[in-house]
Amino acid sequence: MSDVESHLQQLSRGVEAIYSLEELRKKLQSGKALRIKLGMDPTAPDIHLGHSVVLRKLRQFQDLGHTAVLIIGDYTARIGDPTGRDTTRPVLDEAAILRNARTYLEQAGRVLDTSPGKIEVRHNSEWLSKLSFADVLRLTGMVTVQQMLHRENFKLRMEQQREIVLSEFMYPIMQAYDSVVIKSDVELGGTDQTFNNLMGRELMSKHDMAKQVVMVMPILVGLDGHEKMSKSKGNYVAVTEPPAEMFGKIMSIPDALMSNYFQLLTALPPERITSILDSSQTHPRDAKDILGRVIVEEFHGREGAELASAEFRRRFSQGGGGLPTDLETKVVPALAQGAMGMLDLICAVGFATSKSDARRLVEQGGVTLDDQKITDPKATVSVAGEGILRVGKRRVCKIKAS
RNA sequence: GGGCGCGUACCGAAGUGGCCAAACGGGGCAGACUGUAAAUCUGCUGGCUUAACGCCUCCGUAGGUUCGAAUCCUACCGCGCCCA
Numbered sequence A: 001m002s003d004v005e006s007h008l009q010q011l012s013r014g015v016e017a018i019y020s021l022e023e024l025r026k027k028l029q030s031g032k033a034l035r036i037k038l039g040m041d042p043t044a045p046d047i048h049l050g051h052s053v054v055l056r057k058l059r060q061f062q063d064l065g066h067t068a069v070l071i072i073g074d075y076t077a078r079i080g081d082p083t084g085r086d087t088t089r090p091v092l093d094e095a096a097i098l099r100n101a102r103t104y105l106e107q108a109g110r111v112l113d114t115s116p117g118k119i120e121v122r123h124n125s126e127w128l129s130k131l132s133f134a135d136v137l138r139l140t141g142m143v144t145v146q147q148m149l150h151r152e153n154f155k156l157r158m159e160q161q162r163e164i165v166l167s168e169f170m171y172p173i174m175q176a177y178d179s180v181v182i183k184s185d186v187e188l189g190g191t192d193q194t195f196n197n198l199m200g201r202e203l204m205s206k207h208d209m210a211k212q213v214v215m216v217m218p219i220l221v222g223l224d225g226h227e228k229m230s231k232s233k234g235n236y237v238a239v240t241e242p243p244a245e246m247f248g249k250i251m252s253i254p255d256a257l258m259s260n261y262f263q264l265l266t267a268l269p270p271e272r273i274t275s276i277l278d279s280s281q282t283h284p285r286d287a288k289d290i291l292g293r294v295i296v297e298e299f300h301g302r303e304g305a306e307l308a309s310a311e312f313r314r315r316f317s318q319g320g321g322g323l324p325t326d327l328e329t330k331v332v333p334a335l336a337q338g339a340m341g342m343l344d345l346i347c348a349v350g351f352a353t354s355k356s357d358a359r360r361l362v363e364q365g366g367v368t369l370d371d372q373k374i375t376d377p378k379a380t381v382s383v384a385g386e387g388i389l390r391v392g393k394r395r396v397c398k399i400k401a402s
Numbered sequence B: 001g002g003g004c005g006c007g008u009a010c011c012g013a014a015g016u017g018g019c020c021a022a023a024c025g026g027g028g029c030a031g032a033c034u035g036u037a038a039a040u041c042u043g044c045u046g047g048c049u050u051a052a053c054g055c056c057u058c059c060g061u062a063g064g065u066u067c068g069a070a071u072c073c074u075a076c077c078g079c080g081c082c083c084a
Helices: A003-012 A021-029 A049-063 A074-079 A094-108 A133-140 A145-149 A152-159 A166-182 A191-206 A243-251 A255-265 A270-277 A284-319 A333-337 A342-348 A355-363
Strands: A017-019 A035-040 A067-072 A119-123 A186-190 A213-217 A329-331 A367-369 A386-391 A395-400
Touching: A003 A021, A003 A049, A017 A021, A017 A191, A021 A213, A035 A049, A035 A094, A035 A166, A049 A067, A049 A186, A049 A213, A049 A255, A067 A094, A067 A166, A074 A094, A074 A166, A133 A166, A145 A152, A145 A166, A166 A191, A186 A191, A191 A213, A243 A284, A255 A270, A255 A284, A270 A284, A333 A342, A342 A355, A342 A367, A342 A386
Parallel strands: A035 A067, A035 A186, A067 A119, A186 A213, A329 A395
Antiparallel strands: A017 A213, A367 A386, A386 A395
């Protein structure tokens, strides 16, 4: 297989759609370093595995010698979005945008290759702020209302007779114009960006330029196995999380989700994935362990992944009970004054939000002190030196009087 | 400008004068079990406490009617839809 064909195969992996494969092939055949565009919205700086799907694809391109062009949508963010609902975009000030962009880059850098020459970071205010009204009219003259109304989101709202603010039509045009300016060869995005990215092709061809290829990646399902991974749903794994936390969260996904995660979040060869997912060859628990380690390894290295896996086994498998390696010590000064109520102690270390809450935990048998189960809510404790307090499976700490 | 609706705990959603700390579902937490923080099953899910069928706070906000209000009235705030 030629290089081009093998690259094409790698790059197509896990992709939802390519517009079009043939054009991508031609671009790869040219032998040039391609410019791969990815737009980012400077409002949500908490990057999670869902974002990493697209970022990993971008990284793949980088590794094959192409250039990542990251567009920070600062102009758009500054103007905000009048529509309130479907596409809430809060208005941000300059400082916030800069801050968000910086944390975004810091986090995206855990996936991307940020060495010089591999990545180009641009703010779209650079060119958008210079457009005159006449320029804007010229751009809007290149797109028809009918094209706009084809977009799913708009179509739906037309049918439901819900408002569409005129300026909303401008967002796809602005993004598309970004592509014209930076002369992208390929634009990446999630499937939700399909329309906007295709608009880039449209606008580029109106400018007599080579059209960008659009590749859209599937939206990653969150830890709950149903809804898309997002911060607001709380069903996410942030790229900045410590190894043990990452690993544990991955172990908590429904078994049925494993295949999807292997496909979108790892680079394991397809045959390998098939054999891992075949329960007659690999125990499902081990399959998930592999998944967890491969993902954690990407962010914390081989050693971090192994440690996280080992710790998980120690703490939770076969009854568990092991202590975490980074066992936290909490000082409870009140203990120095003699016996203190169990419930107060639980609240004092922050394992319960109220005494009623603490009482429930005790009554349900979820609390142990030095491996002694406490079942009486009225119990008092006096810890001479220090003790190990557990609440449920996951909350453990060492307590000291001073 | 006119008309009509809606606002209940983390979320969704019942409840239209006392039996309401408020059904039910989701989520969360705990327990059992296990192959894991999976699945399944069970319990809990406003707060305080001398732990009691005690007290306090609570159904957008502020008043009012009533022996008694999430439920009725008034004003206000917020949200939505329709007409102009």
